[in-house]
Amino acid sequence: MTCPMRPISSGAEHCPYDYIKIYDGKDVSYPVIGTFCGMGKFPYSIIGTSEDLFVEFVSSPAGPLLNTGFHFNVGNWPGHVETAGSRNSTCDWLLTYEDLAASGDSEGIFLSVAHWYPPHTSCTYLIQGQPDQIVRLYFPSFRINRIESPIAVFDGDCGESLTLYDASWPDDSKIIKTFCDTFSRPMEKHDFVSTASALFVRFESKTGSYSGSSLYYWAHYDFFNNTHFGTAVEGTSCDEEFSSWNSVSGYLRSPLNTLVYKRTTTAPYLSCRYTFLTDRRLYARVILTINSISFKEHPYNVGSCNDCWGGRHDKLLAWEPGNGTRAPGGPGPGAHCLCRNTVLQRGVPIAKIVSSTESLVLELRVDAAHAASSYFKHPAALFEARYEFVHSPLCGPAVIPASTEGELHFPHYEALGYTEPPRSIRCIWEIRVNQDRDVWLHFDKVRFTTRDCEDGRLEVYLPSRADHPFMSICGHNVSLKEMPPLTSLDLTGPTPGESPSVKIQFIGTMTPARAAFKIAWTELFHLPRNPDGTLMTSKLTEVSY
Known part of the structure; x- marks a missing residue:
């Protein structure tokens, strides 16, 4: 037998x-x-x-x-690593920013299931950040094997899978990636980033296993502050818009989310663009004050800023877009380039940019080859700035074309029919002057609300000394409003191509309808002179033929 x-x-x-x-x-x-x-x-x-x-x-x-x-x-x-979180069952985890911060670690860790589990097992990991944070998940080690020790037989595809969701629950409409045991390739050291404050991971097995998952992974996660100071531009990593109808003034800085410096790009630089927008019916100018720049030292940041536009410096560009959005290729009217070695003065802002129109663009550019090594997880701001929308309709036109003579009246009474006088106002007029002409300004009928300069003052700025007022008039010295003619040299700035001009600023903190003034100007011709400085004269003689 x-x-x-x-x-x-x-x-x-x-x-x-x-x-x-x-x-x-x-x-x-x-x-x-x-x-x-x-x-x-x-x-x-x-x-x-x-x-x-x-x-x-x-x-x-x-x-x-x-x-x-x-x-x-x-x-x-080997057992489990110490995971900074709370476990709800055998393999369901809640991993929060608070738990990770309490552990003192910069990154959290969890591993694939390395023990037996029955068929139809589901293990979940909810990685939950704070409201303004995003979550990054990556796998330093990832291997996908065939199922070697199943408890139940399964002949189809995807007997075991790992799915990442851009959500706080398994929302099939927000799947980032699914890995299967039968046809997927592992993705090591690739950043999977959520768009909001949560990322959900689910491991599923139809077969079960006596000795652990066929998907072997070592997962790291961390959190990044994704706070925006303006409105995030959809489809971009770090572009923002600042509109006057959302906020009249405010603060901005380089991205708090330093993941942007790890972006892959074919361009030689990584950029973040900040666009300032308003409506001429609300405001006509933007003032952008750059208070600090803090770029790190690398080979392209060592040189002088003389080649700021064409070089590979980490830099800030600012310009007025006009009819297009492309950055200018070099210096010009309304265009500025600031780099690490820009000359600074203690206690003075690095740059104060006043637009001539209702829009302005600021762009941060970082050399792509050094961006990640220099600025990833670098908490300090690369730049800090403040913005303000000024020159409301009560101010009238912001730019006054060149003419032989003219007048400026404040307030612009036509605007009082459709706008309410604000509690405070700031007007900046640019009076343009023809080439090679001097100009004489006369202040007339000047009235302020009080004698205090904080309640109202008029300031005259010349392109040759744009950082300091040439003349200031307040309530207590309103009688001293005569000023000498301004020469063509005074009216010419350092930037090639800029029109000769004089800027007049009025700042009032009381109801502007109670302040009023008129400014008149006349252009003065240059008379020809002899080499010794005396006026050149000519004599008319009678000639007989």
Whole structure:
């Protein structure tokens, strides 16, 4: 008589006689991992969820046939790393920013399931940041193998999978990526970034496993402050818009989210663009004050700023867009370039830019080759600035074209029909002058609300001394409003191509309708002079033919 040998089998229905039963714990009250019988060698190991396994051997009442029994080896396996979070069940985790901060670590860690689990297991990881944060997840190590120790047989694709969701729950409309055991390639050291404050990870197994997942991964996660000071531009990493109808003035700085410096690009630089917009019916100018620049030193940042426009410096560009949005290729009217070695004066802003129109663009450019090594996880601001929308309709036209003579009246009474006088106002007029002409300004009918300069003052600025007023008039010195003619040299600035001009600024903190003045000007021609400085004269003589 020949008795076929039963191969290694599992399940109570296949093992009616001699068998061993393995429990995931200290005794029979713990979950059963499996029941095994037959002859042969186990094709896989069995790994429990803790430091204990309980093995029960049951023999048939008839006794053994071959008297061979069983033999097994016991060893240990590395346990879980310390995960900064709370576990709701065997493998469902809540990983929060607060837990990570309390641990003192800069990055959190979780691993793939490395122990047995039953078929249809689902393990989840909710990575939850604060409202203005985003989540980054990456895998320093990731391997995808075939399922080697299944508990249940599954013949289809994707018996085990790992899915990343850009949400706080498994929203199928927001799947970032799904990895399957049958056809996916692992993606090591690739940043998966959420668009909001949560990222959800779910591992699913249709087969179960005696010894851990076929998807072996080591996952790291961290949080980044994604606060915007303006309105984020959709489809960009760090562009922002600042509109006067949202805020009349405010603060901005380089991106708090330093992940932007890890972007891959084919361009030689990474850029973040800040656009300031208003409506001429609200304001006609933008004032942008750059208070600090703090670029790191690298080979392209060492040189002089003389080649700021064409060089590979980390820099700030500012310009007025006009009819297009492309950055200018070099210096010109309304265009500015600031780099690490821009000459600074203590206690004075690095630059104060006053637009001539209702829009202005500021662009941060960082050399792409050094961006990540210099600024990723670098908390300090690369620049800090403030902006303000000024010159309301009560001020009238902001730029007055060149003419031989003219007048400026404040307030612009036509605007009083459709706008309410604000509590404070700031007007900046640019009076342009024809080439090679002097100009004479006369202040007439000047009235301020009080004698205090904080309640109202008129200031005259010349392009040759744009950082300091040439003349200032307040309530207490309003009688001293005569000023000498301004020469063409005074009216010419350092930037090539700029029109000769004089700027007049009025700042009032009281109801502007109570302040009023008129400014008149006349252009003066240059009379020809002799080399010694005397006026050149000519004599008309009668000639007979």
